[in-house]
Amino acid sequence: MTAGNSRVARVRIDLHTHSRASDGTDTPAELVRAAARAGLDVLAITDHDTADGWVEAAAAATEVGITLVPGMEISTIHYGRSVHLLAYLPDPTSPALADELTRVLAGRESRVPEMLDRLRGLGIEISADDVRAASHGAAATGRPHVADALVTLGVVADRTEAFDRFLGAGRTAYVHRYAAPLEATIRAVTEAGGVSVIAHPWGRGGLGRPDETTLTQLHAVGLAGIEVDHQDHDAAARARLRELARDIGLVATGSSDYHGTGKVDHELGCNTTDPAEYERLMALAAEAAVRSDRVPPVVTYGPATGTA
Ligand code: AMP
Ligand code: ZN
Ligand code: FE
Ligand code: FE
Numbered sequence: 149m150t151a152g153n154s155r156v157a158r159v160r161i162d163l164h165t166h167s168r169a170s171d172g173t174d175t176p177a178e179l180v181r182a183a184a185r186a187g188l189d190v191l192a193i194t195d196h197d198t199a200d201g202w203v204e205a206a207a208a209a210t211e212v213g214i215t216l217v218p219g220m221e222i223s224t225i226h227y228g229r230s231v232h233l234l235a236y237l238p239d240p241t242s243p244a245l246a247d248e249l250t251r252v253l254a255g256r257e258s259r260v261p262e263m264l265d266r267l268r269g270l271g272i273e274i275s276a277d278d279v280r281a282a283s284h285g286a287a288a289t290g291r292p293h294v295a296d297a298l299v300t301l302g303v304v305a306d307r308t309e310a311f312d313r314f315l316g317a318g319r320t321a322y323v324h325r326y327a328a329p330l331e332a333t334i335r336a337v338t339e340a341g342g343v344s345v346i347a348h349p350w351g352r353g354g355l356g357r358p359d360e361t362t363l364t365q366l367h368a369v370g371l372a373g374i375e376v377d378h379q380d381h382d383a384a385a386r387a388r389l390r391e392l393a394r395d396i397g398l399v400a401t402g403s404s405d406y407h408g409t410g411k412v413d414h415e416l417g418c419n420t421t422d423p424a425e426y427e428r429l430m431a432l433a434a435e436a437a438v439r440s441d442r443v444p445p446v447v448t449y450g451p452a453t454g455t456a
Pocket of ligand 3: 221232347348
């Protein structure tokens, strides 16, 4: 791509990554440094249902000179279907949002004893302390940490095997947990001065495919975008989602859903967001921030970033 007489390097943007604040394996600072090494210019940290990694990540972003967008991935439910909602730049202390985050985290935490009971029923002894140790201080311990404890114990080779054999929906040690209502959460994110994007809308983990009508309704509620380029989507799904985003007026994002060594084939920057789409998303966030009565967090700008 040329601009004027100089070749302009394309800005690389990854808007969906996890750290140890949830179920990634890198600390927030390690995540940011890994992103810089991977040649990313803009990184969003989006741990499950928590802002806990933001401060550490922002400090590291300043050090290594990349742009950091504070975000989170909220576990929601819509007509009985699990939907992951990415929220960028919301004030996490905004009451409605804070309430939902507390409920989701408590729900994730409180099902661990029952999961451990069920594993015990299968002759597998894991203690709550084993799971806590595997969680490395995450905001809440969840299935991935139970999976890591199973790996440490030598019961399974990796997280995938743990989900396939014990922890996935329908497996013996699966226990249901609370998820936040989707539309109310989109509104709560807007009120908190942030913007929402549906993560991997047609992902493997989802129970269905939100169609044009559903996405149009969600757009009317305040949804800003959908994650189009994600490893869970094949080429045909990406093409159709891109078309839906264009028709409805939703921002189309792309990201890795990096979890460190916790998820294979999700390397940093394996999918990226078009800079123009990123700018649209940030403009919508700026509007939401102005309209809200909150003081939302800010993007940390690394000196190397060319986006304005
Ligand atoms: P929880 O929110 O505690 O139910 O854990 C869900 C998280 O576990 C997801 O967000 C993924 O990061 C991870 N996960 C779900 N399914 C799998 C799987 N089959 N293999 C590895 N990790 C998974
Ligand atoms: Zn995860
Ligand atoms: Fe997800
Ligand atoms: Fe994710």
